[in-house]
Amino acid sequence: MAEDEKVSRRDFLLYAMGGWAAIGVGATLYAMYKTWEPLPEVKAQATVKFKLSEVQPGELRVVAWRGKPVFILRKTPDMVSCPDRTIEKEFTVVVGICTHLGCIPNWEADKKIWHCPCHGGEYDACGRNIFGPPPKPLAIPPFKIEGDYIVLGEVGPEYQRLMKG
Amino acid sequence: MKFIDWLDERLAIRQLMKVMLLEYYVPKNINFLWSFGVLIMLVLIILIVSGIFLLMYYKPDANLAFDSVNKTIMMDVEFGWLFRHVHAVGASIMFLVLFIHMGRGIYYGSFKPPRELVWLTGYFLFILMAATAFTGYLLPWGQMSYWAAQTITTLFEKIPVIGPDLVIWIRGNYIVADATLTRFFALHVVFLPLLLIFVTVVHLYAVRIVGSNNEDGIEIPKEEKKKKGIPFWPVFMSKEFFVMSVFLIFFFWLVFYKFDFAMDPINFTPANYLQTPPHIYPEWYFLAFYEVLRGFFFSQNLGLIAFVLSMLLPMFLPWIDKSPIKSGNHRPLFKIAFWIFVLDFIFLTVLGKLPPTGLYGWLGFVGSLVFFAFFIALPIISRIERKELERGGNKQ
Numbered sequence: 001m002a003e004d005e006k007v008s009r010r011d012f013l014l015y016a017m018g019g020w021a022a023i024g025v026g027a028t029l030y031a032m033y034k035t036w037e038p039l040p041e042v043k044a045q046a047t048v049k050f051k052l053s054e055v056q057p058g059e060l061r062v063v064a065w066r067g068k069p070v071f072i073l074r075k076t077p078d079m080v081s082c083p084d085r086t087i088e089k090e091f092t093v094v095v096g097i098c099t100h101l102g103c104i105p106n107w108e109a110d111k112k113i114w115h116c117p118c119h120g121g122e123y124d125a126c127g128r129n130i131f132g133p134p135p136k137p138l139a140i141p142p143f144k145i146e147g148d149y150i151v152l153g154e155v156g157p158e159y160q161r162l163m164k165g
Numbered sequence: 166m167k168f169i170d171w172l173d174e175r176l177a178i179r180q181l182m183k184v185m186l187l188e189y190y191v192p193k194n195i196n197f198l199w200s201f202g203v204l205i206m207l208v209l210i211i212l213i214v215s216g217i218f219l220l221m222y223y224k225p226d227a228n229l230a231f232d233s234v235n236k237t238i239m240m241d242v243e244f245g246w247l248f249r250h251v252h253a254v255g256a257s258i259m260f261l262v263l264f265i266h267m268g269r270g271i272y273y274g275s276f277k278p279p280r281e282l283v284w285l286t287g288y289f290l291f292i293l294m295a296a297t298a299f300t301g302y303l304l305p306w307g308q309m310s311y312w313a314a315q316t317i318t319t320l321f322e323k324i325p326v327i328g329p330d331l332v333i334w335i336r337g338n339y340i341v342a343d344a345t346l347t348r349f350f351a352l353h354v355v356f357l358p359l360l361l362i363f364v365t366v367v368h369l370y371a372v373r374i375v376g377s378n379n380e381d382g383i384e385i386p387k388e389e390k391k392k393k394g395i396p397f398w399p400v401f402m403s404k405e406f407f408v409m410s411v412f413l414i415f416f417f418w419l420v421f422y423k424f425d426f427a428m429d430p431i432n433f434t435p436a437n438y439l440q441t442p443p444h445i446y447p448e449w450y451f452l453a454f455y456e457v458l459r460g461f462f463f464s465q466n467l468g469l470i471a472f473v474l475s476m477l478l479p480m481f482l483p484w485i486d487k488s489p490i491k492s493g494n495h496r497p498l499f500k501i502a503f504w505i506f507v508l509d510f511i512f513l514t515v516l517g518k519l520p521p522t523g524l525y526g527w528l529g530f531v532g533s534l535v536f537f538a539f540f541i542a543l544p545i546i547s548r549i550e551r552k553e554l555e556r557g558g559n560k561q
Contacts, residue, residue, distance in 0.1 A: 104441075
């Protein structure tokens with residue numbers, strides 16, 4: 001029959017209804033998905049701007065970024081050097097969360113190390129693990145240098161260079 | 166006209182009772198392990214009722230949650246402590262009765278045809294119950310609540326490509342925060358219980374169609390059901406009431422005297438996102454799976470894959486174990502494998518609470534391998550049994 005080739009009125013209604021319903025379900029799921037995204041006020045904290053020159057040589061500042069402490073240490077010449085982990089020639093910028101079990105290490109200025117109170121892990125002034133259970137160095141957060149400022153949470157060319165090196 | 170007749174005319178209540186209870190026959194050759202299904206229903210009801218009462222004072226807000234539980238409910242609300250302890254102990258005991266119920270199913274081959282859907286819906290219920298327990302554990306907003314949620318949500322980070330964004334999406338923040346608490350609350354009190362009840366109905370419906378398995382795993386023909394079985398109501402349930410009574414004595418002994426086991430001391434410190442407790446561990450019922458996660462201590466990715474597999478593999482039992490013999494009572498090789506599996510599960514549970522260092526690390530690895538060995542052994546055992554049957558020997 002010639003009519004076999006054509007879409008019958010019933011088929012048409014079925015596809016139209018099915019398609020319309022699929023669009024409705026899709027839109028609903030998308031809206032549901034979007035409700036779970038971080039709120040604007042949370043997203044606003046995704047990046048933190050910090051003036052590096054504020055830090056005195058030998059001083060450690062702790063900046064809260066995405067609910068995590070970020071250590072910003074302006075190193076002095078007597079501290080260990082590590083060009084592959086140093087930002088703007090003299091700064092160590094690391095996420096202050098022990099890579100062992102997530103505790104927050106303390107800076108011991110006299111020994112120039114971070115010491116983790118939980119299991120005794122130690123990191124040097126570059127954030128590299130030098131003693132105890134930590135399996136790897138403290139993480140370097142994504143950052144971007146904007147003149148005198150460091151922007152945490154944005155990926156800049158300096159960060160990419162560090163990650164490659 | 167009596168009220169029941171009036172109802173029957175409108176809802177066919179007599180027919181319903183017949184199908185569901187009066188003419189639903191349970192085999193005679195079953196043991197007390199078959200009473201755990203009803204016990205699960207009992208615990209579920211206890212959890213729902215105690216949960217509703219906790220809901221009346223609980224505040225799902227990061228600033229208020231901890232005090233609403235530990236001050237308002239525990240100190241100010243009359244008998245608030247009772248409902249909290251009943252709810253916490255109930256959650257714990259739910260997994261005990263679930264494990265026994267599932268272990269019974271595995272041993273007696275209750276997952277085999279024609280009961281695949283009973284097993285699948287049941288396993289889905291187990292996963293849902295795990296999700297309910299996990300989301301509920303965050304609500305008191307103590308240190309253990311917080312860091313358990315933080316750790317488990319971090320696991321999703323390892324999923325290729327979408328992982329890191331997925332974690333932020335699940336949490337609604339870069340860390341577990343107020344948004345996470347409120348959505349876990351919504352899942353715990355509305356979405357998951359609704360789904361649980363719906364799937365339970367399907368599970369019970371499926372059992373009504375295929376009937377209970379029995380100790381020998383030999384199906385009773387339809388026409389013999391009445392002769393070889395007992396009606397679910399009132400005969401089976403009258404025995405069940407005895408089991409329920411004994412169970413409730415045990416349950417309330419736990420609630421009144423041993424509630425501590427369900428109340429981790431670390432969780433009485435409010436959640437602090439800047440300080441991790443030195444030793445994080447899940448509740449006892451997740452420890453075995455947690456140990457599989459840690460067991461592959463030399464590779465985080467491998468551990469994660471093993472963890473997911475350990476949670477999902479049992480679901481496929483009807484297709485992993487295709488031996489024509491159903492009941493473990495008549496399967497000598499399977500019996501050995503099964504008890505090794507049970508002991509290994511207990512071993513992993515014990516190990517899960519110990520620090521994963523040195524010897525414990527290696528023991529965890531071996532224990533994890535034994536866990537998977539069970540699922541590798543099953544197809545082999547099935548083949549041996551099939552061959553033996555074909556040779557005509559050793560029937561039953």
